[in-house]
Amino acid sequence: MSQPVAANSLLVPAEALITWASACLCAVQMPDDDARELATALVQTNLWGIDSHGIARLTHYLERMRRGSILARPVMEEQRTGPCTALLHGGQGQGHVVAFRANRLAMAMARESGIGAVGVTDSSHCGAIGLYTREAARAGLVGIAFTHADSVAVPHGGLRPFFGTNPIAIAFPRQGAEPVCLDMATTSIPMNRVMNAKREGHPLPPDVAVDAQGQATTDAQAAVAVTPLGGAQYGHKGYALALMVDLLCGPLMGNAYGRQLSSMYGDLDAPRRLGAFFIVIDPARFGGPLLPAIVAQMAADLVAEPGSPRMPGDPERDHETERRASGIPVEPELLAEMRRWSAQLGVAAPA
Amino acid sequence: MSQPVAANSLLVPAEALITWASACLCAVQMPDDDARELATALVQTNLWGIDSHGIARLTHYLERMRRGSILARPVMEEQRTGPCTALLHGGQGQGHVVAFRANRLAMAMARESGIGAVGVTDSSHCGAIGLYTREAARAGLVGIAFTHADSVAVPHGGLRPFFGTNPIAIAFPRQGAEPVCLDMATTSIPMNRVMNAKREGHPLPPDVAVDAQGQATTDAQAAVAVTPLGGAQYGHKGYALALMVDLLCGPLMGNAYGRQLSSMYGDLDAPRRLGAFFIVIDPARFGGPLLPAIVAQMAADLVAEPGSPRMPGDPERDHETERRASGIPVEPELLAEMRRWSAQLGVAAPA
Numbered sequence: 001m002s003q004p005v006a007a008n009s010l011l012v013p014a015e016a017l018i019t020w021a022s023a024c025l026c027a028v029q030m031p032d033d034d035a036r037e038l039a040t041a042l043v044q045t046n047l048w049g050i051d052s053h054g055i056a057r058l059t060h061y062l063e064r065m066r067r068g069s070i071l072a073r074p075v076m077e078e079q080r081t082g083p084c085t086a087l088l089h090g091g092q093g094q095g096h097v098v099a100f101r102a103n104r105l106a107m108a109m110a111r112e113s114g115i116g117a118v119g120v121t122d123s124s125h126c127g128a129i130g131l132y133t134r135e136a137a138r139a140g141l142v143g144i145a146f147t148h149a150d151s152v153a154v155p156h157g158g159l160r161p162f163f164g165t166n167p168i169a170i171a172f173p174r175q176g177a178e179p180v181c182l183d184m185a186t187t188s189i190p191m192n193r194v195m196n197a198k199r200e201g202h203p204l205p206p207d208v209a210v211d212a213q214g215q216a217t218t219d220a221q222a223a224v225a226v227t228p229l230g231g232a233q234y235g236h237k238g239y240a241l242a243l244m245v246d247l248l249c250g251p252l253m254g255n256a257y258g259r260q261l262s263s264m265y266g267d268l269d270a271p272r273r274l275g276a277f278f279i280v281i282d283p284a285r286f287g288g289p290l291l292p293a294i295v296a297q298m299a300a301d302l303v304a305e306p307g308s309p310r311m312p313g314d315p316e317r318d319h320e321t322e323r324r325a326s327g328i329p330v331e332p333e334l335l336a337e338m339r340r341w342s343a344q345l346g347v348a349a350p351a
Numbered sequence: 352m353s354q355p356v357a358a359n360s361l362l363v364p365a366e367a368l369i370t371w372a373s374a375c376l377c378a379v380q381m382p383d384d385d386a387r388e389l390a391t392a393l394v395q396t397n398l399w400g401i402d403s404h405g406i407a408r409l410t411h412y413l414e415r416m417r418r419g420s421i422l423a424r425p426v427m428e429e430q431r432t433g434p435c436t437a438l439l440h441g442g443q444g445q446g447h448v449v450a451f452r453a454n455r456l457a458m459a460m461a462r463e464s465g466i467g468a469v470g471v472t473d474s475s476h477c478g479a480i481g482l483y484t485r486e487a488a489r490a491g492l493v494g495i496a497f498t499h500a501d502s503v504a505v506p507h508g509g510l511r512p513f514f515g516t517n518p519i520a521i522a523f524p525r526q527g528a529e530p531v532c533l534d535m536a537t538t539s540i541p542m543n544r545v546m547n548a549k550r551e552g553h554p555l556p557p558d559v560a561v562d563a564q565g566q567a568t569t570d571a572q573a574a575v576a577v578t579p580l581g582g583a584q585y586g587h588k589g590y591a592l593a594l595m596v597d598l599l600c601g602p603l604m605g606n607a608y609g610r611q612l613s614s615m616y617g618d619l620d621a622p623r624r625l626g627a628f629f630i631v632i633d634p635a636r637f638g639g640p641l642l643p644a645i646v647a648q649m650a651a652d653l654v655a656e657p658g659s660p661r662m663p664g665d666p667e668r669d670h671e672t673e674r675r676a677s678g679i680p681v682e683p684e685l686l687a688e689m690r691r692w693s694a695q696l697g698v699a700a701p702a
Contacts, residue, residue, distance in 0.1 A: 083434040084433075113433050115436055155653060240663035247646065254638030282436075285432040287603050290605075298602070302506060307508050312594060
């Protein structure tokens with residue numbers, strides 16, 4: 001998940017970024033608690049090394065809140081449909097805010113009844129979905145999350161983008177350590193890696209992107225879309241996963257699918273109306289209370305193997321240790337953008 | 352999913368194989384209904400073109416039933432733990448028989464309460480898990496299934512097998528057609544493709560298998576294990592999926608994990624004690640009754656794209672059309688084995 005960092009980045013302490021982001025969000029009328037939670041989630045994502053879904057996205061959310069396509073104070077509606085199922089209508093809210101609420105509802109139902117499954121409608125970009133599954137796992141539960149996104153991935157056998165990078169996250173509690181957490185796009189690489197390569201003049205790895213004719217290319221300037229996990233030979237698997245994630249978050253929840261989804265950076269005045277799906281499971285209803293200890297034992301078994309394979313989520317944990325000490329790298333262009341927004345909103349710049 | 356077929360195979364009608372397999376299973380004391388259901392499931396899997404999980408596995412199940420490591424008449428125990436959760440203790444039963452029961456319990460809970468999540472313990476090899484998700488989808492529900500298997504896959508970053516090919520299946524109902532169904536191993540290729548290449552003297556594709564030192568090889572004779580979906584560059588994703596499937600079917604259900612799992616073809620006297628996990632969702636509790644029509648529309652949208660990408664499960668449907676007409680190919684070695692078992696059990700050979 002770790003992403004390249006520009007050499008001329010400024011290192012900013014996490015807490016300074018949280019303070020700054022919270023102040024900006026309050027300035028566009030987000031309630032204090034939501035502002036602090038969103039700011040903390042974005043910076044947490046940077047701490048994990050996932051800069052594509054971190055503080056760099058804040059100005060986009062601010063812009064959409066200013067235009068009204070994301071509402072800073074949404075009226076959300078919880079629709080309980082059974083002992084373990086619900087829909088959360090997001091009221092055009094900011095994606096993280098809606099997702100935290102949906103995931104916590106799923107957690108509450110799981111604690112009460114063994115499993116909770118909460119679908120989301122009328123939401124927006126909710127960032128790195130490992131945020132939600134880890135929250136469930138830190139509470140001793142198993143978290144599963146899906147969300148869909150605008151179309152940047154070419155179907156296996158197709159030539160034009162149709163599905164998004166449609167991620168899957170699953171997290172398990174681990175005794176004495178942070179949760180084990182898978183959080184992966186169903187494409188080989190995220191679209192932002194193509195954007196970075198364009199900007200920096202680097203070639204792309206083979207078998208991960210296509211040009212406007214749908215042909216494989218390593219030329220970042222020519223690349224317009226990414227391809228499913230598995231590449232040319234086994235991409236039917238990544239494609240099928242992306243399609244199922246879209247069905248789970250889109251049509252299953254009464255939401256749109258595929259190219260019907262509005263673009264994140266297209267019309268900034270149009271609400272996104274995105275879906276998501278959170279499933280939380282209480283291990284107490286299945287194999288029981290030993291689970292976190294067994295997960296820790298599995299991690300120990302793996303690290304003792306030749307080659308020392310790691311658990312999903314451990315690279316992010318190591319990033320966090322490093323970045324809590326060193327600060328979070330902020331590229332010059334982003335820093336300039338942050339200062340412009342600070343001036344506009346009357347908020348002290350973070351650096 | 353389609354697998355190569357030896358040119359000197361005999362084509363046998365599906366119904367003849369079902370009749371033969373049912374008779375063999377009854378001869379080892381399986382109840383009639385279970386025998387017919389298992390026989391039908393195996394032949395259905397061949398009809399889909401997935402010969403690795405079809406009728407070729409029957410003699411293995413018969414051998415284990417004769418030895419008592421699979422019980423033809425298991426005493427299963429349903430342990431309801433909430434309105435939407437249960438464990439099914441498989442009583443050392445045959446994997447398909449246990450899985451059908453667990454999946455149907457999940458379907459019943461989904462119809463009654465919106466979602467059903469059923470974990471399985473003390474079971475054995477349950478074949479192609481798309482069998483179960485398709486059954487849910489044909490009933491208008493969304494089916495999700497996982498199972499784990501003995502270790503043949505090298506973790507990303509590791510050198511020795513640890514996890515199985517640990518498959519994931521998800522199926523959705525589709526109006527006017529068979530369900531859309533993803534049913535995929537979390538490795539690039541199944542281990543049986545390595546075995547076939549060994550036997551036939553073919554090389555393997557690059558980046559899918561390793562030798563005894565854990566190094567990538569295309570030499571089928573040297574290959575001892577397979578690698579996660581995503582290969583050398585992106586295999587951390589397939590690896591993490593396999594690990595999560597093992598956690599969901601193993602430790603979450605109180606079952607073993609990784610190399611603790613007994614080998615399918617190792618000690619035939621030792622019970623497998625495998626786990627599985629079935630989640631079934633009723634769309635009526637979420638976006639509602641339009642789902643099958645929207646899935647059909649998505650399929651139509653995709654086929655109208657340049658390149659005409661297909662829905663997961665459509666290649667299997669096409670295989671079925673062809674093989675219902677032509678018969679199912681049975682290789683000479685398998686046919687000889689089937690005739691030996693027929694003679695031993697006093698059952699008429701299928702061909």
